[in-house]
Amino acid sequence: MxxxxxxxxxxxxxxxxxxxxxxxxLKYGRxxxxxxxxxxxxxxxxxxxxxxxxxxxxxxxxxxxxxDLNKTTRGQLLSIIAAxxxxxxxxxxxxxxxxxxxxxxxxxxxxxxxxxxxxxxKTAEPYYFNEAHSGGETTRKTAEYFGxxxxxTTINTACSSSANAIIFGMRLIQSGRAKRVLVGGSDPxxxxxxxxxxxxxxxxxxxxxxxxxxxxxxxxxxxxxFLVLESEEVAAGKTKYAELLGYANRNDAFHASASSPxxxxxxxxxxxxxxxxxxxxxxxxxVHTHGTxxxxxxxxxxxxxxxxxxxxxxxxxxxxxxTGHTLGGAGSVxxxxxxxxxxxxxxxxxxxxxxPMEPGISPVSELRENVNINYVISNAFGxxxxxxSLVFGKGGRxx
Amino acid sequence: MIKPVYIxxxxxxxxxxxxxxxxxxxxxxxEPKDFLQILAPPYKEFIPPxxxxxxxxxxxxxxxxxxxxxxxxxxxHFDGIIVGSGNGNISDTQKFLxxxxxxxxxxLVPTSFVQSTPNIVSGSIALMLENKGYNMTYCHHNAAFxxxxxxxxxxxxxxxxxHILVGGLDEITEENLEVRSGSNLWNREKxxxxxxxxxxxxxxxxxxxxxxxxxxxxxxxxxYAEVVDTDSFHKNDAREIRKSINIFLNKNGMTASDxxxxxxxxxxxxxxDNPQIALIKELFPAIPIGAYKQFTGEHPTASxxxxxxxxxxxxxxxxPAEVFHPESPEAxxxxxxxxxxxxxxxxxxxxxxxxxxxxx
Numbered sequence: 001m002x003x004x005x006x007x008x009x010x011x012x013x014x015x016x017x018x019x020x021x022x023x024x025x026l027k028y029g030r031x032x033x034x035x036x037x038x039x040x041x042x043x044x045x046x047x048x049x050x051x052x053x054x055x056x057x058x059x060x061x062x063x064x065x066x067x068d069l070n071k072t073t074r075g076q077l078l079s080i081i082a083a084x085x086x087x088x089x090x091x092x093x094x095x096x097x098x099x100x101x102x103x104x105x106x107x108x109x110x111x112x113x114x115x116x117x118x119x120x121x122k123t124a125e126p127y128y129f130n131e132a133h134s135g136g137e138t139t140r141k142t143a144e145y146f147g148x149x150x151x152x153t154t155i156n157t158a159c160s161s162s163a164n165a166i167i168f169g170m171r172l173i174q175s176g177r178a179k180r181v182l183v184g185g186s187d188p189x190x191x192x193x194x195x196x197x198x199x200x201x202x203x204x205x206x207x208x209x210x211x212x213x214x215x216x217x218x219x220x221x222x223x224x225x226f227l228v229l230e231s232e233e234v235a236a237g238k239t240k241y242a243e244l245l246g247y248a249n250r251n252d253a254f255h256a257s258a259s260s261p262x263x264x265x266x267x268x269x270x271x272x273x274x275x276x277x278x279x280x281x282x283x284x285x286x287v288h289t290h291g292t293x294x295x296x297x298x299x300x301x302x303x304x305x306x307x308x309x310x311x312x313x314x315x316x317x318x319x320x321x322x323t324g325h326t327l328g329g330a331g332s333v334x335x336x337x338x339x340x341x342x343x344x345x346x347x348x349x350x351x352x353x354x355x356p357m358e359p360g361i362s363p364v365s366e367l368r369e370n371v372n373i374n375y376v377i378s379n380a381f382g383x384x385x386x387x388x389s390l391v392f393g394k395g396g397r398x399x
Numbered sequence: 400m401i402k403p404v405y406i407x408x409x410x411x412x413x414x415x416x417x418x419x420x421x422x423x424x425x426x427x428x429x430e431p432k433d434f435l436q437i438l439a440p441p442y443k444e445f446i447p448p449x450x451x452x453x454x455x456x457x458x459x460x461x462x463x464x465x466x467x468x469x470x471x472x473x474x475x476h477f478d479g480i481i482v483g484s485g486n487g488n489i490s491d492t493q494k495f496l497x498x499x500x501x502x503x504x505x506x507l508v509p510t511s512f513v514q515s516t517p518n519i520v521s522g523s524i525a526l527m528l529e530n531k532g533y534n535m536t537y538c539h540h541n542a543a544f545x546x547x548x549x550x551x552x553x554x555x556x557x558x559x560x561x562h563i564l565v566g567g568l569d570e571i572t573e574e575n576l577e578v579r580s581g582s583n584l585w586n587r588e589k590x591x592x593x594x595x596x597x598x599x600x601x602x603x604x605x606x607x608x609x610x611x612x613x614x615x616x617x618x619x620x621x622x623y624a625e626v627v628d629t630d631s632f633h634k635n636d637a638r639e640i641r642k643s644i645n646i647f648l649n650k651n652g653m654t655a656s657d658x659x660x661x662x663x664x665x666x667x668x669x670x671x672d673n674p675q676i677a678l679i680k681e682l683f684p685a686i687p688i689g690a691y692k693q694f695t696g697e698h699p700t701a702s703x704x705x706x707x708x709x710x711x712x713x714x715x716x717x718x719p720a721e722v723f724h725p726e727s728p729e730a731x732x733x734x735x736x737x738x739x740x741x742x743x744x745x746x747x748x749x750x751x752x753x754x755x756x757x758x759x
Binding site for chain 2: 041042043107114115118119121122123124125126129130131133134135136137139140143144148149150151152153154155156157158164168171172175177191192195196198199200249250251252253254255256257264265268382383384385386
């Protein structure tokens, strides 16, 4: 099998724009979750979310080559900003970018504009109801911005979308169909998703508390995260931030919007991903969980971890208490944070944790520095039973 | 060495009487419509009434589709379930959106929210079949179905994958068509769908369809045809587009002269059709040009219906005259290879290609 390396990363979340801003927030335990300011919702003063505190016009300062801001949605802006950082880091030239397949995941995509304009469709920009209706347009617009002419595709497996984008990108490289790919995902914060999770009664009235016995649900966030993956041949001589060693995509086949109590889907996907990487479960140094802080997800994910790792759980944490749940972006945000822990030899605290779900079962709850993290598994689970896991190895490690 | 991939079952539910699986055995419908809706199959024969009531159209179509292909190729297990849908679950999305707006964000019921994501189709199929395997959903414009095919072809190259369920489906609703009406993209005059190539349309006649397939790495009694390859790209320049099509054929050991039939997503709108017809005539002179959106209406996964047509043709079915575009040259006696060219109607620059071959 061809080796696949991460040679570029880019991100924008409520923690900030760029890898450094996100890294610092993780290190200083600074959450991006706070009062809702941008979204015009009834629940503005009642619930919290991890918003990026910049308007679309302000975001467009980072996309100087964009010609039509009036036909650009927030998810598209976020995608372009994150993808640009990843492309720059990987040092790709114009020709290489033109031939670069782009695989992106999203769920609500351009719903922010649809919900704003729905009752005024007669006077609103028709772009929002036609082209932008498909999540594919977020990807196409991103590709167009950089002059990508190769295949672009879009995956929507709900909250595991961008993890599946990373998997599909790796498979394109391993099958010989591509030498390098741009992969990731994005989603904006919308009334549609906020009201959806409120109606499911899995939205915490305060800050979300992953893996805490008293947890009541998630907080939503927004953002985009992209990675450049390159095959061994074309990555030669470049900085390799990580190696993508294994992946799995399985279905829980239990319920449309809930995970099975025995964590079967999560168990199968983690087991298969670790198996593919050639590692033993005991070699995993850190589990970067999906950890949405809903009672159901964390219970199910923890059960799956117990089934794989036994009584000796590796260090684990959720970053949802920093970025909120970024839906379609969640899988690639998780992947980048996983890589940062290896690259910078640290583990970030799982914020807002107080009471273990079971005696002795606690996530990382304070900053750990100077720890050697060689192998990380990164999870993303979604509605429809869609579960995916990725196993990364540290760049430049000795096997 | 690339392992061949075979279509071992193919079924479509469309605005034409295709449900019984004949290749237009029943008389085609010509009733003028302002948009085309599928002829509803007998859902109750496939889905228990209690579940049926809560299910949205795409889920119902998915669950019927998988049971219909299993009638053709009785398999115990799929190694993957892959669905493409460009527009996703329009019904539930608009239902939840309207509820938010009407009720001012209060007293909402989550069902339509949960069902609003397109992966609810592959998810419900997995649930019905108790399938805990690979499960994926693509939603990329015109290429949503082709991306699903590509995924299946790639999976079938791996040792542990033998049978993959692949589907492509989209729906349209009156309300969705209405909110899209600020553009000049859509035709709202009542139009005979089979006559869309006879006079220029100002906008496309929209529609919906659903098609499901079993792709396998082995021949079965039910095999229709071989899928050679699929790819997609984004280009505007005609010369570059021709070049990309040639590269795709060459990569698969073929040239333009090896193609016996081109099926294209022409929809009767001259600004969209004319460059495509010119491209096809230049690349494939004297080769017949078929089309599929006169049967389904314009929508992102109409090419899944085109793929079903190609499977029927390569399996030896006689080609109905309605398939051919008025500008098509005469068809040869035997069709051995089919190229499907699916260009995106809305964005214009996205192309997806699929190459199929007769099994000898």
